[in-house]
Each structure stands twice: as structure tokens, then as C-alpha cells.
Amino acid sequence: MxxxxxxxxxxxxxxxxxxxxxxxxxxxxxxxxxxxxxxxxxxxxxxxxxxxxxxxxxxxxxxxxxxxxxxxxxxARRVKVATEVEEARSLDRAMDTVWLMREQLQTNPDVLNLGEGFPPIEWLEETRLDQYHQRVVRTGVASLFRYGSRFGYLPLRQSLQQKLAGYEIEAPPSQIVLTHGANQAMDLVLRYFVKPGDTVLVDDPGYYPLFGRLKLSGAHIVGVPREVDGPNVAALERCLVEHRPRLFFTQSVGHNPTATDTSAAKAHRILQLAEAHDLVIVENDALADLRPRSLTRISTLDQLRRTIYIGSFSKSVSAALRVGFLACNTALASDLADVKMLVHVSSSEYCERTVDAIVSDGHFLRHTNHLQEKLRRATDAAVNALRKLGADIFKVSDQSLYLWASLPGWPDSMPLAKALLERGVILAPGAVFSPGADTVSGFCRFNVAYLTDKRFVSALQALAP
Known part of the structure; x- marks a missing residue:
């Protein structure tokens, strides 16, 4: 032709x-x-x-x-697909879980993201990721071309053994499984324990990405009300009697979003209820590096007999490396490593080697100390900023990445979030953090590092009648 x-x-x-x-x-x-x-x-x-x-x-x-x-x-039967910009700005669906997760992955300097889930990038830059690359390549060039162990890189697990010992949790490497962040750790637990229709207990309010994952697994989600000193244990006991759940996902330290810590008395009572009702407690401690070591953790009291401890380096090193871990009893750790292998083959040994090079360096302890000091200053400034606005703060913390607060005149934070979105300010409204689809909440989760930005007050003033 x-x-x-x-x-x-x-x-x-x-x-x-x-x-x-x-x-x-x-x-x-x-x-x-x-x-x-x-x-x-x-x-x-x-x-x-x-x-x-x-x-x-x-x-x-x-x-x-x-x-x-x-x-x-x-x-074809087609569904109209909006553009990326339209999706990000769609007020009709702007407050669902996936939307908030997408917004946290964006880095638009023209938008003030008060709902941001991470510390500012400049707080993490002193880890100097670039200086560790050559060390990883020199000592583990094969890791650049092969899958890693189903448990994950052994030296990092040994480093984590020492880290957990600092929380008085005894966990040898055989009880530790490395994962692609804390979220994959939760996913492995769900795949192992949960069948469609099973009841799973969660903090309410609580970690919203978990709720979406539970819905995907077909679980029946029941919230346990969160109080200033941890879960409401009376409500927890009622849920255990009525629903007979297998799992309870909770955060004992630096709870997301309320910035609360579980008291020692409540932690003991939760363990007593878990023993009586054959409950497995999944303790998410992703903010551990930002909080004092001395705070009570349920896994410390239980020593991983009926607890699964989940940790991450996303808040203290880099979310981009996607390195997290879980610790539990030896038999369960082996089973969860098998689930990981079936679903994901392995985690990234290159990333795990990088994290191990960082955390085994003496500089890392100084880095976390600096992080906590920055957080103390930012929290103090954020509390003052909210008080000037007449906000109701659920729990005033002296060192927390988040504050859970409501602003006067807005009994439902959803309309407030939608109005501020039009003015370039992103909030994380309270309803997103509840497992109930019809929840109305006046509270929002505020990232303390951004609350003193003048754009927030200016946007609020623009809404005044």
C-alpha cells in the first residue's frame, strides 16, 4: 500500500x-x-x-x-470521569475518606492544608536521606535487584528489637515483620483475621484510612467512643458482649485525631476485657517517635500475647520510603509474613536498608529529639491560636502533631470545611474520622505546624456575615 x-x-x-x-x-x-x-x-x-x-x-x-x-x-456503559482538578474541587464529594487521602498527597503551595497528616517537610530534611544511598549500595548491592525476606531485612528487625525494648516491649526479630508502612501492616492483619460480615471495633473518632480498608474487606465496623484518657471502657465492654468481635484497633499514644493518650488504668482494664472475651488488640503507634517513650502502651503491659503492635517511620523519617512493621507473638508473626509473601511477595529491602542505616546512626536520636522540641513549640503556638478564635479543644496537649477542636458558630464542621475549601484552606472535618456514615461533628483535626498561618484567620474572617 x-x-x-x-x-x-x-x-x-x-x-x-x-x-x-x-x-x-x-x-x-x-x-x-x-x-x-x-x-x-x-x-x-x-x-x-x-x-x-x-x-x-x-x-x-x-x-x-x-x-x-x-x-x-x-x-459502552460509561461513567463520566471528572478531571483531576474537578475531583479535587468537587464540593459534593470533597469530604469523603478517599478525597482527604488524596489531598494529603498533594503539595500545592497555594493551598493551606490544615488537615495535613505529616510533619512539615523541612522538619524531616535533617535526616539527609541522600547521604545514605551510597552506604546502602556499597553494603547491599544485591538488594537492588532481588526480592527480600518475607520477614524483612534482618538488621532493621534487630534495630527494632532495641527500639521496642525502649518501650519495655520484648520482641526478638522472629516476632517482627517489616511492611510497606503501617497501612500494609493493618491490611495483613485484616486479611488474616477478618471475613466478610465479621465485626471489628475501632476508636471513634479514629484513624479514617482504616475505616475504608475495613469496608473493602466487608467487615461490620463498630466504634468505641474516645475520651480524653482513652477508649470508653464501659462502651467497649457492651460492644464485646453484643457483637463478639475478634479485633479492636486502637491508638494508645498520640491518638489520631484527638491527641489523647490511654491512661494506665484504662490500658489494664482493656486487657482484662480482651482476656475475658478472646479479643485481639491491634495497637497502632505510628506517632511513637513524636511522643515521650514513658507513655503507657497496651503492648508493654501485655508483652504481645494478645496484642499486635504496629509502627512506622513515615512521621519521623520519610513517608516515601514506605517502611513500617508489626510485632506480635512468634507463631502469628510467621503466619502474617506468609500472608505478606502471598499478597506482596516481599517488602523493599532497599528501603529497609536505608531506614536501618538512618536509625542505627547516632544522629537519629538527635533528630527525633529535635522533632519533639519543634512539636512542643508548634503545639503551644497552635493552642494559643485556637484559643484566640474561641475554639473548644478536646484535649490540650503539650506535644502532639494534631489538635482536635471545634470553632464557635459551626456545630457541623462539614459546611465550614466546604466553605474554606473555596478559599484555599483544607480542613479535616470530624465526620471523616467516624465510622458512622451519618455522623455530624463540630470538631476538626488540625495539624499544629500550620495553625498559625495567617491564611487560616483571613479565610475565617471572609466567612463572617
Whole structure:
């Protein structure tokens, strides 16, 4: 075929595809309509079958039609997809879980993200990730080209053994499984324990990405009200009697979003209830490096007999490395490592080697001390900023990444969040942190590092009547 003939054929195919696309867009050809066969269409149009095939391939690639084996081509049932900008700005769906997770992954300097889940980048830059790359390459070049162990890189697990010993949790490397962050650790636990229809208890308010993951697994989610000193143990006991759950996900230290810590008395009572009702407690301690070591952890009291401890380096080193871990009894650790291998093969040994190089360096302790000092100053300034606005702070902390507070005149924080979104300020409204779909909350989670930004007050003043 000459070049001229090829161009003519392509032009005819494009024209045919454009004509069909117009009919589909205007509704002349409704979704589900079966198109004439290639042979029939070629005969009716007076062109070759190859021309029709090219046109149909264009329409298939654009999602307008779809082939069905043994039946022909049909007009596809399409769902209108918004652009990335439209999705980010859609006020109708802006406050769901996935939206908030997406917003936390964006780095738009023109937007003030008071709902941000991480410390500011400049707080973490002193870890100097760049200086560890050559060390990792020199000592473990094979890790750049192979899968790692199902448990994860042994020297990092040995470092974590020492880290956990600082919390008085005894956990040899055989009880530690490295993961792609704390979220994968939770995912492994869910895959192992939870079947569709099973009841799982969570903090309410609590860690909202967990709620979405539980819904995907088909679990029945029941919230245990969070108080200033930890979960409401009377409500927990009622839930255990009524629902007979297998798991309770909770945060004992630096609770997200309320900035509360579980008291020693409540931690003991929770363990007593767990023993009586055969409950496994999953303790998420992702903020451990930002809080004092001396605070009570349920896993310390239990020594991982009926607790699963989950940790992460996302808040103290880098979320981009995606390194977390879980610690539990030896038999369960082996089972969860197998689940990890089946689902993900392994975690990244390169990233694990990098984290181990960082945490085994004496500089890391200084880094976490500096982080905590920055957090103390930021928390103090944030508390003062909220008090000037007349806010009700759920628990005034002297050192917490988040504050849980409500602003006067806004009994439901959802309309406030939507109004501020139009003015370039992102809030994390309270309803997102509750497992109940119809929850109304006046509270929001505020990241203390950003609360003194003048854009927040200016945006609030713009809403005043």
C-alpha cells in the first residue's frame, strides 16, 4: 500500500470513528446498543473491512464501545470521569475518606492544608536521606535487584528489637515483620483475621484510612467512643458482649485525631476485657517517635500475647520510603509474613536498608529529639491560636502533631470545611474520622505546624456575615 493510500485509509477510519462517536455522545446510539457487524458496516459504507476495524479500534481505545466475545461490538456503559482538578474541587464529594487521602498527597503551595497528616517537610530534611544511598549500595548491592525476606531485612528487625525494648516491649526479630508502612501492616492483619460480615471495633473518632480498608474487606465496623484518657471502657465492654468481635484497633499514644493518650488504668482494664472475651488488640503507634517513650502502651503491659503492635517511620523519617512493621507473638508473626509473601511477595529491602542505616546512626536520636522540641513549640503556638478564635479543644496537649477542636458558630464542621475549601484552606472535618456514615461533628483535626498561618484567620474572617 502506498503512503497516499495509507493516509486515505486512516482519514476514512477517523471520519467513520468521529461519526459514530457523535451519535453515541448525542444519544442516538444508546449505551448497550449492539453495532452492526464489521462485514455489515463495511458493506453499508462501501469501504473495506480493515477501515471499519480501524474505526472500531479507535472507539474501543477511547472507551466508547466495547467488544464482547462471540457477540460483536456494543456501545459502552460509561461513567463520566471528572478531571483531576474537578475531583479535587468537587464540593459534593470533597469530604469523603478517599478525597482527604488524596489531598494529603498533594503539595500545592497555594493551598493551606490544615488537615495535613505529616510533619512539615523541612522538619524531616535533617535526616539527609541522600547521604545514605551510597552506604546502602556499597553494603547491599544485591538488594537492588532481588526480592527480600518475607520477614524483612534482618538488621532493621534487630534495630527494632532495641527500639521496642525502649518501650519495655520484648520482641526478638522472629516476632517482627517489616511492611510497606503501617497501612500494609493493618491490611495483613485484616486479611488474616477478618471475613466478610465479621465485626471489628475501632476508636471513634479514629484513624479514617482504616475505616475504608475495613469496608473493602466487608467487615461490620463498630466504634468505641474516645475520651480524653482513652477508649470508653464501659462502651467497649457492651460492644464485646453484643457483637463478639475478634479485633479492636486502637491508638494508645498520640491518638489520631484527638491527641489523647490511654491512661494506665484504662490500658489494664482493656486487657482484662480482651482476656475475658478472646479479643485481639491491634495497637497502632505510628506517632511513637513524636511522643515521650514513658507513655503507657497496651503492648508493654501485655508483652504481645494478645496484642499486635504496629509502627512506622513515615512521621519521623520519610513517608516515601514506605517502611513500617508489626510485632506480635512468634507463631502469628510467621503466619502474617506468609500472608505478606502471598499478597506482596516481599517488602523493599532497599528501603529497609536505608531506614536501618538512618536509625542505627547516632544522629537519629538527635533528630527525633529535635522533632519533639519543634512539636512542643508548634503545639503551644497552635493552642494559643485556637484559643484566640474561641475554639473548644478536646484535649490540650503539650506535644502532639494534631489538635482536635471545634470553632464557635459551626456545630457541623462539614459546611465550614466546604466553605474554606473555596478559599484555599483544607480542613479535616470530624465526620471523616467516624465510622458512622451519618455522623455530624463540630470538631476538626488540625495539624499544629500550620495553625498559625495567617491564611487560616483571613479565610475565617471572609466567612463572617
Amino acid at each position: 502506498t503512503l497516499h493510500a495509507q493516509r486515505a485509509k486512516a482519514s476514512l477510519s477517523s471520519a467513520m470513528a468521529d461519526n459514530l462517536a457523535k451519535q453515541i455522545e448525542e444519544g442516538v446510539l444508546a449505551a448497550g446498543t449492539r453495532l452492526p457487524s464489521i462485514r455489515e458496516y463495511a458493506a453499508a459504507s462501501g469501504c473495506s473491512k480493515n477501515t471499519v476495524i480501524s474505526a472500531f479500534e479507535m472507539l474501543t481505545a477511547s472507551g466508547l464501545i466495547e467488544p464482547r466475545r462471540g457477540s460483536g461490538f456494543y456501545v
